[in-house]
Amino acid sequence: MFDYGNANKNQIKAIKTVDGPLLIIAGPGTGKTFTLVKRAIYLIVEKGIPPEQIMIATFTEKASKELITRITNELMSKGVEVNINDMYIGTFHSICLRLIKENLEFTRIRKNYRILDGFEQQYTIFQYIYKFRNIENYETIFERPIGVWNQSQIIANLVSNISEELVNYRDMQLDNDVRISSLGKLMEVYEDILTQQNLIDFSTIQTEAYRLLVTNENVLFKVMDKIKYIMVDEYQDTNYVQEQLVFLIAGDKHNICVVGDDDQGLYRFRGATIRNILQFPNKFDAQICEQIRLTINYRSEKDIIEFYNNWMKITDGRQFNFKWGKYRFQKDIVAGKNSKIDTSAVIKISGQEVEIDWHENVLEFIEKLKLSGKLTNLNQIAFLFNSVRNKKVIALADYLELHGINVYSPRSDMFFMRIEIKLIIGCLMLTFPTYVQKMEKKDYEFLTDDLYNYYEECIHMVNLYLKKSKNDELKRWIREHGEKHYNLYKNTNYAFLGLMYQIFEHSPFREYLESDLNTSLIDLRPARNLAIISQIISKYEYLHKIDVFSSKNIDKSVEKFFNMYLKFLFCGGIGEYEDDSEYAPSGCVSFLTIHQSKGMEFPIVVVGSLGGTPRIINNNILEDVERKYYKRSAFEIKEDIKYFDFWRLYYTAFSRAQNLLVLSCIEKKGRGKQPSKYFESAYRKLHSYNDPEFKMDRFEFEEVKNVNLKNTYSFTSHIAVYENCAMQYKFFKELGFIPARVGATIFGMLVHQTIEDIHRTAIRKEEKLITPDNIKLWFDTNYDSISMSERAYIGQSQLDVALKQVIRYVDRQKGNWHRIQDAEVEVGLVKPNYILQGTVDLVEGEGNTVEIVDFKAEKKPDIFSDFDKIEHYKKQLQVYSHLIEEKTGKMVSKMHIYYTGEENSVPFITFPKEKKAIEATIKAFDDVVEKIQNKDFVQKSQSQILCNNCDLRFYCKK
Structure with a gap:
């Protein structure tokens, strides 16, 4: 007997109605999430539907995390194990991104693409505004003369709205209205910029996924065959392309369940349309679509419910008069x-x-x-x-x-008003005396009075702090770097971000960063805001390709940073840190x-x-x-x-x-x-x-809702970082600081991605295409996209070595391509308090057993001197093997680390798979995650090499 919990009659009906189209109209506080969770559990447990056949689309990351947490917890309580990676649970954007990643070769997007957030989209348009201005009648797109930054904002809004309506801009280019034809040409220029720079914005994530499915029949059939049941939360907030994606994936099965409340449709300004939920039943033959209303509110006092019920009814007033008519589902909560x-x-x-x-x-x-x-x-x-x-x-x-x-x-966009932000901006600014002198003379025509006043206030605040605190060390540091930058004759080994990390050696920043993470958000606000400014600076350095200061670039880079980049952020406003878990x-x-x-x-x-x-x-x-x-x-x-x-x-x-x-x-x-x-x-x-x-x-006031969200941890990005240095984990993973020194090497990425291309070709049974010419083509393509993404390059001799490693691997594999079963397999282990994720580079084998392989673009290490490193990889593979067995139903017979840099000896190290060792490893990971969740970040690295290459070395010095 299925456990419906405390579900009421209509909730039970919604849970049990799993075949065909279903519209659930869920008023406020009526148990919408509870019903969605129970419906997913019912499909898996009662109807025997494999989790990978279920897709649940939400509108926020927080909502998707909550669904994953609640679904996995209930499945665990029933003894049902699932690989959460198999289920398509997430925002529309994350699901579309997954479809793109799984079928990247059929899209215009190349590997190592970069996703633009709203500000970066506008800033990228601003950087290329000259291309748009070359369009004939470009100025007619705007209703009145406005500045370039505001033009960029309008362009971003227009291209996003029009693309999500799936409009063919080439048709617009033929319009007799010069405004519309110019806008059509503008959209083409914008798309060309994205393609050339290998960029996607939030709207093109969805439109590219749609394009992928409608232009590739095989991909569409594969997705339709995999996803059999679709649920969409907050359906009143969907737009046209999202509706099209839902019906495209559902196909003729029409197993679509949409949940929402037309009375809470708020996102018209983002392209959402209330018609999607109101007209959903009309998409099907008469009487096919089941409609269920959830109207029992478990949240609010009766007075409150009556108040907002009446609010929706009273639409006749002294000076206003409108009727809902067909534009609202009539309901009484x-x-x-x-x-x-x-x-x-x-x-x-x-x-x-x-x-x-x-x-x-x-x-x-x-x-x-x-x-x-x-x-x-x-x-x-x-x-x-x-x-x-x-x-x-x-x-x-x-x-x-x-x-x-x-x-x-x-x-509230008070970010720039925070003391710690004024101090860090003031300190940075004072290390560039040439800029400060011109700023104080008001020599910059594009700076507004507001920004002049703000920068002067930042400098005044630093000087006041230095005077009151008598912090001679920080004063000396500012003076030394000011003199260095004023007379710069050779390149530094840092840019803005590296400079900021040096400041962290000094008070008051040290004290901000020493805050206990178990304290309140108010006390943590300075540390969180400094992490945000590190993200802001990192984006600037990426967008302007700056990694060091030189005598040629320093003045121009500083002026662009303060007069243009920070100016736009200052005017547009930045939100402070928000914690999903609180x-x-x-x-x-x-x-x-x-x-x-x-x-x-x-x-x-x-x-x-x-x-x-x-x-x-x-x-x-x-x-x-x-x-x-x-x-x-x-x-x-x-x-x-x-x-x-x-x-x-x-x-x-x-x-x-x-x-x-x-x-x-x-x-x-x-x-x-x-x-x-x-x-x-x-x-x-x-x-x-x-x-x-x-x-x-x-009154007896309720306690604030407890948020129980399972966090996801990966082996390389979380477990390994914490084990290497808990302090580093605190800053870069917990607080969200961005490292100035990136650990991943272009060399390793290049080898890894080219081998992945080879594996994908073998999986498609196209071994004949694995030729020296094609390998070189894949190699060069990957290098172009990696170097563009990382804004960094390697010399020809290193490129030759990397290509040689790939070709050597291919030569060793010849005749064994048929053994490859899968590559880049994402696996996840659901635990009571967290989800452990990882990616298996290669799964190969024959019959009922498989072997898993992890690739390292280096020479095989010495098994004695590098024992700890090898042991860590072994633990990682042990858990991967357990997850692969759960996913495929096949036994893992061997686990290998393959070293592509090994020229003469056997290129891999092989480990046996032992059940007790796997259990011990998972227990060890449990312990690490427990320490992370308890905010235990005291332990520092004992490796001098790691410390020497860490941005926190200045902070840790004391």
Whole structure:
């Protein structure tokens, strides 16, 4: 008998309905994730569906991690072992990326491609803006004259939106409207840049996966044959290309289950369309698509549910009037738990006309909550706003912090205002006196007054710190490097990032970095922010191909870094660190955007931004492209869209609250009226927090939801790093610092990837193509993509040696290609508290046994002097062998390390497979992961060679 847990009648029906199309309309707090997890378990356990036949697409990495954790935990409790790598669970982007990786040879993308985030996409467009400006009538694309950086942003938005609608830009190029034809040419130039530079952005990850499937029948059939059951979470937030991918992969089976809530569709600005969920049943023959509504809310008090139910019904107002009609599934959410309080669970906090009155009342409300004894942690309170960058919101956060209430607001774009960031920028800047002299004279015409003032403030802060702290060591270091850079006559062995790591030898940065990782997020904020600045600098050095300073490049590089790169980041804003594993940091109230809060829940929710009004956002050129070239006509009535989006936004906000919902604003009449007319009727009826009718002592506030996410650890990237140096792991893996010195060698990557090409050819039974000419072609292609990706090169003599290693391997393998069964096999071991992952280079063999091989592009080491290193590889192979047996059902007979650099003797070391040794190895890995999860990062490396090549050597010096 299948265990449905505490599932209600409709949830059970959703879990059991596994064949054919299914639409689950899941209101807030109705157990959507619970139902998805149980449905996946039901497919595997009850219906006997192999895990690799299931695909679950989510919208955030956090959501996919939660699904993986909950599914694997329940399967383990039932004694069912799965290789989680076999299941397609992840975001749409990660699933598409996997399809691309598995079939890379059929795409325009080459190995070692680079994925651009939003900023890098815009910055890349900016770098190549001259190519776009050469397009005839280019200026007509923009509705008014704007700067180059803003042009880049608009171009990024346009190409992303249009490509995700699968528009053929060549058709646009023939349009009589010069704006549209120019935009079509612009899209071609953009695609050419991506292809030439081997880049993909977030939108092209999806469009490239779609193109792969529709242009390669064999690949499509292979994917369709593998994936038999599809589930999509948050379907109301999907766009056109995502919908097409789902139906393409599902084929005629139509085993598609989509889950979502049309009332929480918030991402129109990213190309999402509510029509996908509303019209899903119409994609199939009549009565085929099952529809199930989940309407029992287990999250919120009855008052809160009634409040947001009414919000969706009251669409007739004094000066507004719209009807939902076919643009909403009619539903009433009902409470799943009996209320135990006899006071209202929806109230208001007002300020009268002036900001300070609002601040004082909000603070008084929080203090009353604390004094009541009902509040156990400040993290039980979340403030939700349209934007946390608004001046009034920032002023409220500052006021609360001034009065001892810590505020967690990672997306308020206050990153550059943090003391540690001002200090590190000021220190870096002072080591370049030529730049500082010109900056102080205001010789840079492209720097705004805001940025001039900011840089001057950074320098002033460093000087003030040096004066107060009497830190002569840091002062001396700055002076020495300033003199060195001012009179630079030979190359340094560092650029910006290496320079920053040198600063870490000195206070106050040492103290920031010495923080215990078990402390609160507030105390860790300086270390986390310094890690973010390392990522920022690393991107700059990559994008501008800078690895050292020279007399020729130093002045130009410094000016570009401060005047252009940091300027764009400063103006655009950067969010601070957000931890997926911590739902709401202890000891802080959260300030979040409503969009950011989607999918979350808090005991007490304060909704601000009540002066908001529905606004229509026009994009004339995009609307014209939509009308002429999108695959389907517009769905919603344009005049009503602003109302639909406004109502959905605040419905989402109101439904985050578990125990107490608070509406808050500065009450004001006349111009800029608050609350606006759209909230007036609902707001007016509410009791204030200080009304006698409101009984705060009646509440029992929930604890903040505990986030239980399994982290994934790999042998080479985690276990080996920790065992080599726990301190290094803390900085580069836990805090997220980016190393300036990359350990991986181009030589090793080149040999490895060319051998992989050979294996792939053999697996396709095309051994005849493994010829010297083709090997050289694969080798050269790999070197081009690796050197472009790594922005580094090796000499001809090393290239000759690398090619010789590959050819020698091929000569030794001749006649044995038929033994190859698989290559680059990703395997995973699901444990109670983590997932261990690895990649097996080669699986070969005949009959019912296989052998596994790991390649090293070096000479075979001495088994005595390099015993520890070889023993580590042995442990890695032992676990790989166990996972391969689980994956293939075949016994592993031998394990080999193959050294391609070995010329004369036997090129491999072979190990037997022993069950007890494997168990001991897995236990050892368990111990390492436990130390990592306990934040035990005290142990430092005992290898002087490792230390000499580590960026932290300056920090560790003391």
